[in-house]
Amino acid sequence: MTQPAFHRIDGTLYVEGVCANDLAAQFGTPLYVYSREALTAAWHAYADACAGRRASVHVAVKANSNLAVLNVFARLGAGFDIVSGGELARVLAAGGKAENVVFSGVGKTADDMRTALEAGVKCFNVESIPELDRLNAVAGALGKKAPVSLRVNPDVDPKTHPYISTGLKANKFGVAFDDARATYRTAAAMPHLEVVGIDCHIGSQITEIAPYLDAIDKLLELVDQIEADGVQIHHIDVGGGLGIRYDDETPPEIGAFVRTVLDRIEAHGAKTGRARDVFFEPGRSLVGNAGVLLTRVEFLKPGAEKNFAIVDAAMNDLARPAMYDAYHAIEPVAGRNVAAQTYDVVGPVCESGDWLGRARTLAIEPGDLLAIRSAGAYGFVMSSNYNTRPRAAEVLVDGTHVHVARARETVAQLLAGEQILPD
Ligand SMILES: Cc1ncc(COP(=O)(O)O)c(C=O)c1O
Numbered sequence: 001m002t003q004p005a006f007h008r009i010d011g012t013l014y015v016e017g018v019c020a021n022d023l024a025a026q027f028g029t030p031l032y033v034y035s036r037e038a039l040t041a042a043w044h045a046y047a048d049a050c051a052g053r054r055a056s057v058h059v060a061v062k063a064n065s066n067l068a069v070l071n072v073f074a075r076l077g078a079g080f081d082i083v084s085g086g087e088l089a090r091v092l093a094a095g096g097k098a099e100n101v102v103f104s105g106v107g108k109t110a111d112d113m114r115t116a117l118e119a120g121v122k123c124f125n126v127e128s129i130p131e132l133d134r135l136n137a138v139a140g141a142l143g144k145k146a147p148v149s150l151r152v153n154p155d156v157d158p159k160t161h162p163y164i165s166t167g168l169k170a171n172k173f174g175v176a177f178d179d180a181r182a183t184y185r186t187a188a189a190m191p192h193l194e195v196v197g198i199d200c201h202i203g204s205q206i207t208e209i210a211p212y213l214d215a216i217d218k219l220l221e222l223v224d225q226i227e228a229d230g231v232q233i234h235h236i237d238v239g240g241g242l243g244i245r246y247d248d249e250t251p252p253e254i255g256a257f258v259r260t261v262l263d264r265i266e267a268h269g270a271k272t273g274r275a276r277d278v279f280f281e282p283g284r285s286l287v288g289n290a291g292v293l294l295t296r297v298e299f300l301k302p303g304a305e306k307n308f309a310i311v312d313a314a315m316n317d318l319a320r321p322a323m324y325d326a327y328h329a330i331e332p333v334a335g336r337n338v339a340a341q342t343y344d345v346v347g348p349v350c351e352s353g354d355w356l357g358r359a360r361t362l363a364i365e366p367g368d369l370l371a372i373r374s375a376g377a378y379g380f381v382m383s384s385n386y387n388t389r390p391r392a393a394e395v396l397v398d399g400t401h402v403h404v405a406r407a408r409e410t411v412a413q414l415l416a417g418e419q420i421l422p423d
Helices: 020-027 036-050 067-075 085-093 110-119 129-142 177-189 210-228 254-272 284-290 320-324 411-415
Strands: 006-009 012-015 031-035 055-060 079-082 101-103 123-126 146-153 193-199 235-237 277-280 291-302 307-311 330-332 341-346 355-362 369-372 393-398 401-406
Touching: 012 020, 020 031, 020 291, 020 369, 020 393, 020 401, 031 036, 031 284, 036 055, 036 067, 036 254, 036 284, 036 393, 055 284, 067 085, 067 393, 067 401, 079 085, 085 101, 085 110, 101 110, 110 129, 123 129, 123 193, 123 235, 129 146, 129 177, 129 193, 146 177, 146 210, 177 193, 177 210, 193 210, 193 277, 210 235, 210 254, 254 277, 284 291, 307 355, 320 355, 330 355, 355 369
Parallel strands: 031 393, 055 079, 055 277, 079 101, 101 123, 123 146, 146 193, 193 235, 235 277, 307 341
Antiparallel strands: 006 012, 031 291, 291 307, 291 369, 330 369, 341 355, 393 401
16 A cells, blocks of 8 residues: 555654655745645545546635645646635636636625626526526626526534534525525526526535435425426536544545435436436545644743643634634654643734644644644635734645745735825
């Protein structure tokens, strides 16, 4: 068996053929490091399970929108799932094709719709009647017909963190299940829209298949009703959301997940004599475990109640712990012969919520390098400049080659768009 992309040699962390210590020395910290091999392997897990079936994979750009990362997927023939005009620009700059793009999102602007229509995206995943009205008007003004799918809220519980559960009645997303049939009739009657599909996305970091199957069964029931009304549904988009292992989670293996979903939809197609295309929109499960965030220990600070390891990465670099109470494994890059202690690993930002890991047992000294694992998804993309902290650099390792995917930001860049008052 080949070595995993992230592995240790004599106790020191390597990313493919490159030592993490060397990466930090050359590019500084905090530093996001992605493995091309890990990205490619995750892609193949999806693509191989889809092979020979009417299924395609649209990478959710929001999870990691770095151009080099998107380019890896574009070269592999990926489609993309976007939520803004900015993400469309990224996909095109990374070598993706508009005709393989689905446009999701609850608040698309008229400008974004226009740009996407002109580029020729495959489908708009629409979430409300006002959005249908807007898209119909924008398409009409351009003399085009917009391909649409309605994002239906199937009201199933994905059993994940409330902030990343999106398919419940109480969430802002999608058309309510009970309104969906009528909304399809409304969409079908609009002159500048063409109904092509149906979609849902029930949440993120989902570690069981059952909620997907519940959602799919509800969608299929609806598809039969919509088609009985004379509106053809050519594709079913099951969204993204498959979880990864951050700690001790046991999500289904990607291939098994894909096959189970396809089997369910194909069985319904066989029963009703209607085969349809199936779209997947994975983000986290493609990129999450293909990235780490390297950070250096600045100070070890014994506290009255606990010890703190103050590192040079912060909540502005990786927001997930502060935002979702999320767990990321944190490991020293190299072993050290000192007594292990329990630390809260925290950043330098002036917020008590600025923590990256709690109660971690680590044998470390100031100056040591730590790897925050599983940081490839919703990591850099959620980073900010809070406390006027330039955003981290991103590198993509490919064997023994290191590609600078994004240069470290400078303070000068942060100030560039601002002006003091005139005299
Ligand atoms: C519509 C849609 N599709 C796909 C995704 C990707 O989800 P994940 O990264 O959990 O696979 C999201 C994430 O929130 C989403 O909102």
